[in-house]
Amino acid sequence: MKGNEALAEAALRAGCRYYFGYPITPQTELMEYMARRLPEIGGTFLQAESEVAAVNMVYGAAGAGARVMTSSSGPGISLKQEGISFLASAELPCVIVNVMRGGPGLGTIQPSQGDYFQATRGGGHGDYRVPVLAPSSVQETADLVFESFDLAEQYRTPVLLLTDGVLGQMMEPLRLPEVRTPRTSRAPWITDGCKGRQRRIVKTLYLDPRALEAHNLHLQAKYAQLAREEVRSEVYGIDGGMDVLIVAFGICARAARTAVDNLREKGLRAGLFRPVTLWPFPGAALEAAALAARHVLTVELNAGQMVEDVRLALSGREIAFHGRMGGIMITASEIEAEVQRISEGSEAA
Template sequence: MGDSQAPRVLMKGLEAMGEAAIRAGCRYFFGYPITPQSELPEYMARRLPEVGGVFLQAESEVAAINMVFGAAGAGGRVMTSSSSPGISLKQEGISYIAGAELPCVIVNMMRGGPGLGGIHPSQSDYFQATKGGGHGDYRLLVLAPASVQELADLMFEAFELSERYRNPVLVLGDGLLGQMMEPVRLPPEQAVAPPNRPWATTGARGRAPNLVSSFHIDPAELEALNLRLQEKYRTIRAEQTRFAVEDPEGDARLFLVAYGTAARVCRAAMRRARAEGIPTGLIRPISLWPFPDAAFEQVMERALGFLTVELSLGQMVEDVRLAVAGRRPVEFYGRTGGMLPDPEAIVERLHLLWEKVGVRHG
């Protein structure tokens, strides 16, 4: 998505996200500092005033997400960012925003846990992100970049998706992706003029007043809201499933499954496994919700087994098993607490799976 005519610039992941957000028309940021994502609000604090925007460091994560609620309800292009325990504090507000059908973008650069945990990379917030971390039957569209270029591209696109579906979009990264530096082509600048938002609370002169709320005391009204939301979520499932399948020779029989930082490690493991005679490919979910079941259907005829690799003790693997539906073995390998999986250890697991499915290699 980066502008193919633009020069490549070396940027830290979090700063590339901030610049992409501004180029997507974001003019409001409310947040609270927490490592390892503090460079993103720092960047927005510097850049937003330069483009006529507003940066405000709230007194807490709870305050920040409610400021997002207010700005989104007034029709602003708005975002917030945090890291694992900070996102936990925002969950009530996120549920309100989803129930009120307001567009906004939320960034979670995950850190290890549970509790306060540590600042090293982790993927232990998958359940929180994809299963609805707060109360109610709501969903977030969840995007999982795996490079600085994708951090910028998906951040830019997140604003368009949130507007299209009037729904919060979560960009899910981790401490390693946010801190690394890579060459990136930034997306083109978008027009600042907001799209038509007839639902926004922009003043009622000449029209009936708008009410932005997720509060419905009548059970029938609340059920109607939930049914309408579910219809929207079905549309998102149909239109926004994203994934990449890497199969260098088109002969893969085993497939690694990983997203984000874990996918980068798995790419190295895939090359080593192929050099050792195991025909291996990689399935990389880019949308974590909706989960890309179609990726598994695409390879099912030739796949003999799957190995899911996560920076957790097993969360996405549940969705992989649902997608595979018992047709092939699904194994799991994970590291936690900020520890990264080693490519050699992944290859060892691939050897074990290769033997388990009854295939011998030279």
């Protein structure tokens, strides 16, 4: 299946029955798939008049206890940021998909990883974070949809699934997850009608400064728990000493994995560290993996964003960076050349 369609089908199998969105390349196939399939299974699809409207429809459905999702790409996700901040403050679970394209501005419809800062630093106003999951294959895209909905409900938070134009458009074989019976949540905060009980209020406005501070402290405690318990990463080719450890996520990790294989055939000891959760960032796991490496190279489709988290995790170490922008893909041969340059003592490009 195409990545966008696999993501959509996996969301339906995970129990998602509400989708609100607005078309934008390169995520439109996801929306088209939802438009076709949701009515077949008794769900609700609605193309909103704008991205702003769509995210506020998500707010309403999430507040009523529904499994709900929206998706977009860079400019659309920017428009949704106010609503995402509201969702985080109101502690409403939902899944938000960003199929990244080049920017800033309208940029290009080609793939990018330039939304890393937006995703991992909250993106909207106020002191909030959202878990961010980054797949690197069509199979993992489908698998992480289930994890996204579960995390959203466990921690009462929006969860961001960060993919890109390549993963969204490419086709790969996959095994779709088993269908789950859609659950009807009866959590004590859900606004599902107050006949026969006390009313419930979902809000983000706290006019008393002490009340707002208490709410923020509660949110920060939740984020600290996420950072302790919900960190994911993958290592490849790390077996003893390494000349260079490559750090990459998403589609770049695919090219890096091929580069690791090719470099090892040439006698250069290379390994790969791939963050799966971009927030919480797996800094401790990266630090452990990097102990055996002489050099560290971060590879991204941007001007250098995740590299800042790598430098924070490996404080005091020199971290090389290689990036491309404008929708130009990084190839395995490019990465191999950078690794060879670094291992020979030259500066990385």
